Amino acid sequence: MSDKPEKFIDENGLRLDGRRVDEIRPMTVEMGVLSRADGSCYLEWGNNKVLAAVYGPRELHPRRLQRPSEALVRYRYNMAAFSVEDRIRPGPSRRSTEISKVSGEAFEPVVMKQFYPGAVIDVFAEVLQADAGTRTAAINAATLALVDAGIPMKGLVASCAVGKVDGQLVLDLNKPEDNYGDADLPIAMTEDGEITLLQMDGNLTADEIAKGIEMARKGCEQIFAIQKEALLSKFGTTDEEELLKEAELQAELATSEDEAEDVEVVSEVVSEVVSEVVSEVVSEVALEGEDDELEDEVDEDLELQDEGEAFTDDEVENASDEAEDLFGEDVSEFDINEGTESEGDSSSEPEDAESNEDEGEKNE
Amino acid sequence: MDRNIVIPGQLLSEKKEMAGPGTYVKDGNIYSLLYGVANFKGRVSVVPFSGKYIPSRKDFIIVKVIDVTPSNWIMETGSPYDGLLHVSEFPKRVDSSEMRKFMDIGDSVVVRVKDVSKAMKVELSMREQGSKVLRQGRIIEVMPAKVPRVIGHGGSMVSVLKKESNCDVFVGKNGRIWINGRDNDMDRLTTAIEMIESESHISGLTDKVGIFLRGGPEGTESSDEEQLVDEEVAGVSLEDDDVTEETSRKVDVLLENDPEETD
Numbered sequence: 001m002s003d004k005p006e007k008f009i010d011e012n013g014l015r016l017d018g019r020r021v022d023e024i025r026p027m028t029v030e031m032g033v034l035s036r037a038d039g040s041c042y043l044e045w046g047n048n049k050v051l052a053a054v055y056g057p058r059e060l061h062p063r064r065l066q067r068p069s070e071a072l073v074r075y076r077y078n079m080a081a082f083s084v085e086d087r088i089r090p091g092p093s094r095r096s097t098e099i100s101k102v103s104g105e106a107f108e109p110v111v112m113k114q115f116y117p118g119a120v121i122d123v124f125a126e127v128l129q130a131d132a133g134t135r136t137a138a139i140n141a142a143t144l145a146l147v148d149a150g151i152p153m154k155g156l157v158a159s160c161a162v163g164k165v166d167g168q169l170v171l172d173l174n175k176p177e178d179n180y181g182d183a184d185l186p187i188a189m190t191e192d193g194e195i196t197l198l199q200m201d202g203n204l205t206a207d208e209i210a211k212g213i214e215m216a217r218k219g220c221e222q223i224f225a226i227q228k229e230a231l232l233s234k235f236g237t238t239d240e241e242e243l244l245k246e247a248e249l250q251a252e253l254a255t256s257e258d259e260a261e262d263v264e265v266v267s268e269v270v271s272e273v274v275s276e277v278v279s280e281v282v283s284e285v286a287l288e289g290e291d292d293e294l295e296d297e298v299d300e301d302l303e304l305q306d307e308g309e310a311f312t313d314d315e316v317e318n319a320s321d322e323a324e325d326l327f328g329e330d331v332s333e334f335d336i337n338e339g340t341e342s343e344g345d346s347s348s349e350p351e352d353a354e355s356n357e358d359e360g361e362k363n364e
Numbered sequence: 365m366d367r368n369i370v371i372p373g374q375l376l377s378e379k380k381e382m383a384g385p386g387t388y389v390k391d392g393n394i395y396s397l398l399y400g401v402a403n404f405k406g407r408v409s410v411v412p413f414s415g416k417y418i419p420s421r422k423d424f425i426i427v428k429v430i431d432v433t434p435s436n437w438i439m440e441t442g443s444p445y446d447g448l449l450h451v452s453e454f455p456k457r458v459d460s461s462e463m464r465k466f467m468d469i470g471d472s473v474v475v476r477v478k479d480v481s482k483a484m485k486v487e488l489s490m491r492e493q494g495s496k497v498l499r500q501g502r503i504i505e506v507m508p509a510k511v512p513r514v515i516g517h518g519g520s521m522v523s524v525l526k527k528e529s530n531c532d533v534f535v536g537k538n539g540r541i542w543i544n545g546r547d548n549d550m551d552r553l554t555t556a557i558e559m560i561e562s563e564s565h566i567s568g569l570t571d572k573v574g575i576f577l578r579g580g581p582e583g584t585e586s587s588d589e590e591q592l593v594d595e596e597v598a599g600v601s602l603e604d605d606d607v608t609e610e611t612s613r614k615v616d617v618l619l620e621n622d623p624e625e626t627d
Contacts, residue, residue, distance in 0.1 A: 056416070112397060151415070
């Protein structure tokens, strides 16, 4: 085809899509997207869109594939018929079978297969939109899907390709670079830098390969960072923030209800979540929010600085808004209270005192 | 901080003697194997956010008969491995020709895991107090990783569930929960259990569930999948053996005096 670009890298050292030679495409990930799968991950990397799902460990059929001492990791890479411009024939092909095999092996050193003898861990990686580097994108997504499924692993796996265009090594090829470039070298590695997948298409000298691997290592480090980000942010907000958010939400919900009852509702709802001390204060403020004079007193009581102004408004709605804000300010205090209260709770139950350590493990 | 969220491969400690469940040791350092909450009290351990149930000895689980052979009932356990219940492990003497009269395909049973071999052959037993065939009620499935939350500190959550819903409740380690009571009570309880599962990271959940079951002002649930996992989750699964021992005793007690409360 003749849509081969004249030059892949311009005089400023930028590539066709504006990246530098050692820059990966922007990547976004989302975990837990499939409710029926044990673990899943949707990943976009440049124009690649990949969906990975993990099932298992589960019983393996046919039984002859079972391994008596470890689980089988069955990896399936598949491109959707619509993932490329010219529809590709659905079903396994020589190419996808090969990619499935090597990609599955890329997880060999990290997945703790010995925990599940005779079982299978199924990994499905579906390429929904392809734009060069789909096998590497699929491995990155599959790693997160495995983690999401709660599969024990020694670490993460990241994958990234290096290629050669215009006689120069570039990281993470895009479609035109892949199609018309001189070489493509996909690499997957663990966090320790152990290379678990290495394929090559095209020609590279030994020096170029060595240099390419170093470039890929840098790329994988960036991908590890993205993966970790995704994992830690899934639950990674602090207690206080979340509780604050919830309280705000509840206050909001209350405001949207009947206006007359508004104030009461807020204080009630809040008191559910918050310890009594805070809720008392909140309800006091909220109930008497209509009264302008109260602002000073409130300020004193709570040592809040900016609260006063909003109270000049007589609107009930405003009062409840205020309650939220107030609550926000007070989170640290209520956190402490929560803690002491729940401690008191547990010690009041005789069972608990002796068995605080084993906690929920206890069956009934 | 005693607890925090960790991901596989994360360095947890440099004292390799302290490695507990959910971790591995490399070069004298402890790393996490799982995505979950690390607990640094005592031994370093990680409790996963998700994962399949894997049978282990002495667990009480709820299983389903999938086949009857001349000497064994074959049970589906909710794990990758099927369980075998030999006729001799049935509380009564049963002739092999009459096995189906006692338990047939599709029946759900509370059993105890008698033994798990290296090759994950799971042997079950009903010769334990608490084992029984479930003829009525419903079975709800939750994620096995959430079972500790459904049980609560020292059984606090289960107590609340029972008391407030007027239902019998039995929580199997494999994430199956048997409930029995009036239809509308069970409906309410089901919703409550779903609530526990989806909000297992919120602190003060037990109270919230209690309020919900009492029909009090229903807490408005935000979609808080992201909320920080609460303390309770993390404390789970230390000292496995003691706990299971303890567990079974509690199961026995509870099954003995069904309607009674622990507190």
